Amino acid sequence: MPSLSHHIPAPAAVPAGTTLTITWPDDWHLHLRDGQALQAVLPHTAAQFRRAIVMPNLRPPVTSTAQAAAYRERILAARPVGSDFEPLMTLYLTDNTPPEEIHRARASGFVHAVKLYPAGATTNSDSGVTDLKHTYAALEAMQETGMVLAIHGEVTDRDIDVFDREKVFIDRVLIPLRKTFPALRIVLEHITTQDAVDYVRDAGSGIAATLTAHHLLYNRNAIFTGGLRPHYYCLPVLKREQHRQALLAAATSGDPRFFLGTDSAPHARGDKEADCGCAGCYTGLHALALYATAFEAVGRLDRLEGFASHFGADFYRLPRNTGTLTLQKTAWQVPAELPYGERTLVPLAAGETLDWRVIG
Ligand SMILES: NC(=O)N[C@@H](CC(=O)O)C(=O)O
Numbered sequence: 384m385p386s387l388s389h390h391i392p393a394p395a396a397v398p399a400g401t402t403l404t405i406t407w408p409d410d411w412h413l414h415l416r417d418g419q420a421l422q423a424v425l426p427h428t429a430a431q432f433r434r435a436i437v438m439p440n441l442r443p444p445v446t447s448t449a450q451a452a453a454y455r456e457r458i459l460a461a462r463p464v465g466s467d468f469e470p471l472m473t474l475y476l477t478d479n480t481p482p483e484e485i486h487r488a489r490a491s492g493f494v495h496a497v498k499l500y501p502a503g504a505t506t507n508s509d510s511g512v513t514d515l516k517h518t519y520a521a522l523e524a525m526q527e528t529g530m531v532l533a534i535h536g537e538v539t540d541r542d543i544d545v546f547d548r549e550k551v552f553i554d555r556v557l558i559p560l561r562k563t564f565p566a567l568r569i570v571l572e573h574i575t576t577q578d579a580v581d582y583v584r585d586a587g588s589g590i591a592a593t594l595t596a597h598h599l600l601y602n603r604n605a606i607f608t609g610g611l612r613p614h615y616y617c618l619p620v621l622k623r624e625q626h627r628q629a630l631l632a633a634a635t636s637g638d639p640r641f642f643l644g645t646d647s648a649p650h651a652r653g654d655k656e657a658d659c660g661c662a663g664c665y666t667g668l669h670a671l672a673l674y675a676t677a678f679e680a681v682g683r684l685d686r687l688e689g690f691a692s693h694f695g696a697d698f699y700r701l702p703r704n705t706g707t708l709t710l711q712k713t714a715w716q717v718p719a720e721l722p723y724g725e726r727t728l729v730p731l732a733a734g735e736t737l738d739w740r741v742i743g
């Protein structure tokens with residue numbers, strides 16, 4: 384159980400100075416990029432998370448175990464001195480992924496999931512899957528070996544409204560997929576709708592979902608507050624308040640099928656503030672503070688530990704972490720921008736005051 388230094392009167396705010404100590408958390412959906420960007424963001428994640436599922440959507444994408452091994456070495460080399468952060472690697476599924484590659488990945492011990500990006504659905508998804516039928520041999524191998532399929536769950540049809548793409552994906556792709564491969568273990572990533580919450584909650588075993596901090600804290604108004612706000616644009620795009628409420632209820636329900644995945648997705652300032660701005664919110668700096676804010680708002684700080692530190696490890700069949708991390712309710716201001724190699728990066732909620740911070 385998390386230890387709270389004060390009793391939490393739900394759903395009112397807890398007093399300033401309150402501390403919350405939880406088992407070291409893990410991030411089950413993270414973009415670390417490469418090169419200078421990796422150098423810039425890795426210390427933020429390593430200060431809050433013991434492990435993270437690292438997304439493979441580099442350019443070119445990480446499609447083989449050999450590429451994942453090399454990327455893993457670059458991440459390990461970029462860790463701050465003394466950090467024991469462990470990257471959990473993923474492969475990028477393509478129309479041509481051979482089943483042998485799945486077996487190689489499984490045998491490696493360091494590849495923990497294979498990622499399905501429908502072609503064109505999101506950042507660096509051009510090499511993604513055009514038709515699931517092309518991946519059946521690979522999916523069969525995944526089902527057989529227990530390798531997790533992590534899914535960006537949106538259809539890309541031009542005639543489907545951008546706000547409906549997740550729901551339509553569930554109906555048209557996910558439900559048939561689970562009929563064809565009933566034992567395939569699936570994580571539906573960064574869910575954004577009541578529909579996804581209902582589907583995962585009622586779907587039985589073998590499927591779980593990750594939730595981002597930004598989808599728990601913001602509805603789609605955030606993209607349009609007083610003007611166009613590119614730093615609140617991500618995919619799947621923020622949804623109506625009704626959906627945010629459903630996500631928050633799921634995250635704080637104690638149901639182990641819902642766990643933490645930040646989807647922290649850094650893009651340089653100029654690539655977001657542009658004619659065609661990139662999708663992705665940078666939350667790697669302050670992810671746990673953001674989640675604590677969301678959990679506090681519904682008087683459920685006592686359930687942060689399960690969501691952040693237990694349920695993901697259990698689903699991925701990895702041991703839970705030992706050791707603890709402590710957050711304190713102390714006001715601090717999110718920086719307006721951060722260094723990002725030779726460029727800069729704008730974190731989510733830049734310039735705003737947050738009530739929580741990690742103190743050790
Ligand atoms: N979430 C995002 O808006 N962007 C992610 C890709 C993704 O997770 O879909 C990125 O890599 O920038």
Ligand SMILES: [Zn+2]
Pocket residue numbers: 505535572573618619
């Ligand atoms: Zn995605």
Ligand SMILES: [Zn+2]
Pocket residue numbers: 412413414438646647648
């Ligand atoms: Zn992502």
